[in-house]
Amino acid sequence: MTTPTGPSPAPTRVLVLNSGSSSVKYQLIDMADRARLAAGLAERIGEETSAVSHQPLSTGGEKREWQGELADHDAALAAIAQELAADGLGLDSPELAAIGHRVVHGGLKLTEPTVIDDAVLAEIERLVPVAPLHNPANVTGIRTAQRLRPDLPQVAVFDTAFHSSMPEHAARYAIDVETADAHRVRRYGFHGTSHAYVSRKAAELLGRDGKDAADINLIVLHLGNGASASAVRAGRCEDTSMGLTPLEGLVMGTRSGDIDPAVVFHLGRVAGMSADEVDDLLNKRSGLLGLCGANDMREIRRRMDAGDAAARLAFDIYIHRLRKYIGAYYAVLGRVDAVVFTAGVGENAAPVREAAVAGLEELGLAVDGDLNAAGGKEARLISPASARVKVAVVPTDEELEIAEQSYALVTASPGPGPEGGAG
Ligand code: ADP
Helix, strand or coil: CCCCCCCCCCCCEEEEEEECCCCEEEEEEECCCCEEEEEEEEECCCCCCEEEEEEECCCCCCCEEEEECCCCHHHHHHHHHHHHHHCCCCCCCCCEEEEEEEECCCCCCCCCCEECCHHHHHHHHHCHHHCCCCHHHHHHHHHHHHHHCCCCCEEEEECCHHHHHCCHHHHCCCCCHHHHHHCCCCCCCCCHHHHHHHHHHHHHHHHCCCCCHHHCEEEEEEECCCEEEEEEECCEEEEECCCCCCCCCCCCCCCCCCCCCHHHHHHHHHHCCCHHHHHHHHHHCCHHHHHHCCCCHHHHHHHHHCCCHHHHHHHHHHHHHHHHHHHHHHHHHCCCCEEEEEHHHHHHCHHHHHHHHCCCHHHCECCCHHHHHHCCCCCEECCCCCCCEEEEECCCCHHHHHHHHHHHHHHHCCCCCCCCCCC
């Protein structure tokens, strides 16, 4: 191929991959204008009933769905590449600047977005004991993508990174220091990409009111199926509700959140449950699901409206825990500019937002009924204009944040090395 005489345009596209043990979610984003070109999901990888659903967004085409067997992640990524190629967005395109990977656990060393080389990959693998469900799948996704485009920078963006600014008094558990350090037992926090994105967007929203971003204190409530709260001072995390694992903190869809650790020993002694069985109970059969048999807030609201007492109690327990964290983080920060709701429940469930701050006028907190009920896809304030502490809804966008961070990294470096090893 002949080289064109003029300079070729710099690549601006980022493929964002979120690899789970049996699924890969993806988005292709053009960072020139933040346009979403395609999005999709390959799921049930390794089963006979694997499926790919692909949404072409640049062409406005119909969603395409495919069913068959994807033996492994290589097959899944090949299927994704094929779907993208069918839209003229093939992964061999020179317009692709990077592949950005969501990586759940970066531990204490990987606290910034990082171009992946062998040493970074080894560190992600070293953290498998503290993230046994997530990091192995993330490593598989990275290796697969490296085989597909060995020449391209692959960037890891860590869910724990935003929380690495937590001071030691928030990050340490009050247990024997030697034991803790020997086994890396401390509070890391998760959902960091979302907390980072939402904090920045909330600061922009408040900035329009004349606030100085460097002096904004936020309580961010990421309420999805998993849920976490964080206390953010001037864009830096000071405390967050998830800990060594995503189990700690708020009541979630299927996770218990905070619990007396002695419950684990008690169930071992009196119910003969193994550690793995209690792990399964607390992570998968607890939270809203364990309390009332449903983990979707829409279903719980429907049941409450129909007079279901278990759904009512589950909602009340969920709200009680949320309010405790709002109070706790108010005290951690000393002064709060806004409480910010995000993710599936936080963005959509007006009754949750209302109940979370009801009766807290003494703390300067209130929601305006009409603004709260109004809905919308934009970041918005839902507190009365006179409120001392604002309440905001800020839709999260973890894929865009991963793309932003990956793109910023690869365009800032003097030029990625031939093996993407600029680490
Ligand atoms: P994940 O944690 O899986 O990324 P999301 O942030 O997408 O989840 O949140 C999913 C949850 O959001 C659902 O389980 C449901 O409880 C809740 N949800 C989604 N839409 C609504 C809605 N319109 N009203 C209330 N809750 C909703």
